Amino acid sequence: ATPTAIMVASGKSASLGVLIKGASALQNAYKVKTVVFDKTGTLTVGRPEVVSVVLFSTFPMLEVCDAAIAIESNSEHPFAKPIVEHAKKMRKKFGARSECSKRVQNFEVFPGGGVGGKIDRKTVLVGNKRLMRVHNVDITPQVDRYTIENERLAQTCVLVAIDGKIAGGFGVLDAPKPGTKAVISFLRSIGISTIMITGDNLATAFAVARGVGINKVFAEMDPIEKANQIRSLKSTGNIVAMVGDGVNDSHALAAADVGIAIGAGTNIAIEAADIVLMRSNLEDVVTAIDLSRQTVYRIW
Ligand code: ADP
Numbered sequence: 001a002t003p004t005a006i007m008v009a010s011g012k013s014a015s016l017g018v019l020i021k022g023a024s025a026l027q028n029a030y031k032v033k034t035v036v037f038d039k040t041g042t043l044t045v046g047r048p049e050v051v052s053v054v055l056f057s058t059f060p061m062l063e064v065c066d067a068a069i070a071i072e073s074n075s076e077h078p079f080a081k082p083i084v085e086h087a088k089k090m091r092k093k094f095g096a097r098s099e100c101s102k103r104v105q106n107f108e109v110f111p112g113g114g115v116g117g118k119i120d121r122k123t124v125l126v127g128n129k130r131l132m133r134v135h136n137v138d139i140t141p142q143v144d145r146y147t148i149e150n151e152r153l154a155q156t157c158v159l160v161a162i163d164g165k166i167a168g169g170f171g172v173l174d175a176p177k178p179g180t181k182a183v184i185s186f187l188r189s190i191g192i193s194t195i196m197i198t199g200d201n202l203a204t205a206f207a208v209a210r211g212v213g214i215n216k217v218f219a220e221m222d223p224i225e226k227a228n229q230i231r232s233l234k235s236t237g238n239i240v241a242m243v244g245d246g247v248n249d250s251h252a253l254a255a256a257d258v259g260i261a262i263g264a265g266t267n268i269a270i271e272a273a274d275i276v277l278m279r280s281n282l283e284d285v286v287t288a289i290d291l292s293r294q295t296v297y298r299i300w
């Protein structure tokens with residue numbers, strides 16, 4: 001496209017709430033054949049709610065809640081705040097008179113898995129089954145049953161492990177953004193295939209994907225695996241767009257032919273992307289593709 005056409009398109013796109021950071025993104029977007037969507041915060045609202053709490057073994061509610069509050073207070077993950085708030089409510093219900101005052105040492109983030117640290121010399125992990133497996137925490141049949149039932153209901157099960165034992169869990173539900181289903185079916189109608197890629201587990205991912213009309217899912221992906229999956233999709237000559245919001249999406253956004261960040265997402269994702277959806281509206285994926293098509297066709 002000519003510089004003038006690109007300038008016109010950039011101006012127009014900005015007024016539509018789509019920030020296009022370079023000429024190449026504008027020239028490539030219309031060729032996209034596959035759009036890969038991150039799940040949490042991209043397809044879903046990213047405002048998850050805790051809908052269930054469970055205790056395992058003989059751990060008391062107060063200890064599980066304190067562990068979750070102390071650890072998650074250090075996390076910026078979208079699950080952190082709802083878990084902290086719910087745990088605070090639970091400990092009040094279970095008779096606590098004062099606020100949780102536990103201190104955390106050696107706080108650590110495990111991307112795509114969860115968070116952890118030391119509380120009163122005990123090792124605490126808060127996150128998914130995969131995180132537990134990686135740290136050799138035993139998943140008992142009882143824990144397994146709870147997580148499977150949660151996942152079938154499109155909930156993510158956040159487990160709390162204390163000194164290597166699963167002590168409790170939170171069922172977290174993050175609903176799809178309204179309008180997501182229509183965007184997916186529109187993309188399909190113009191011959192673009194859609195895929196979900198997520199750090200979440202396969203069962204939860206599939207339950208969410210089914211709900212929005214996506215039938216291909218890559219689950220349990222860490223940030224590097226997400227990027228590798230994008231590269232492998234590209235390797236057949238396929239033009240691939242990636243839509244994401246998180247720190248964990250930044251490699252994949254950079255690896256895609258067209259990286260698209262949700263405006264309300266993290267700065268790292270926005271920096272890594274070619275296109276930013278300023279209104280955080282998934283329909284603007286279509287706007288971006290359409291702008292690209294109009295720009296290029298005006299030149300030819
Ligand atoms: P997505 O790829 O869907 O955006 P993330 O990579 O952010 O998801 O997280 C993947 C999974 O890791 C989450 O679904 C959750 O199970 C777990 N996880 C990550 N961070 C946390 C946290 N702070 N607290 C609890 N679970 C977490």
Ligand code: MG
Nearest residue numbers: 038040041246
């Ligand atoms: Mg995300």
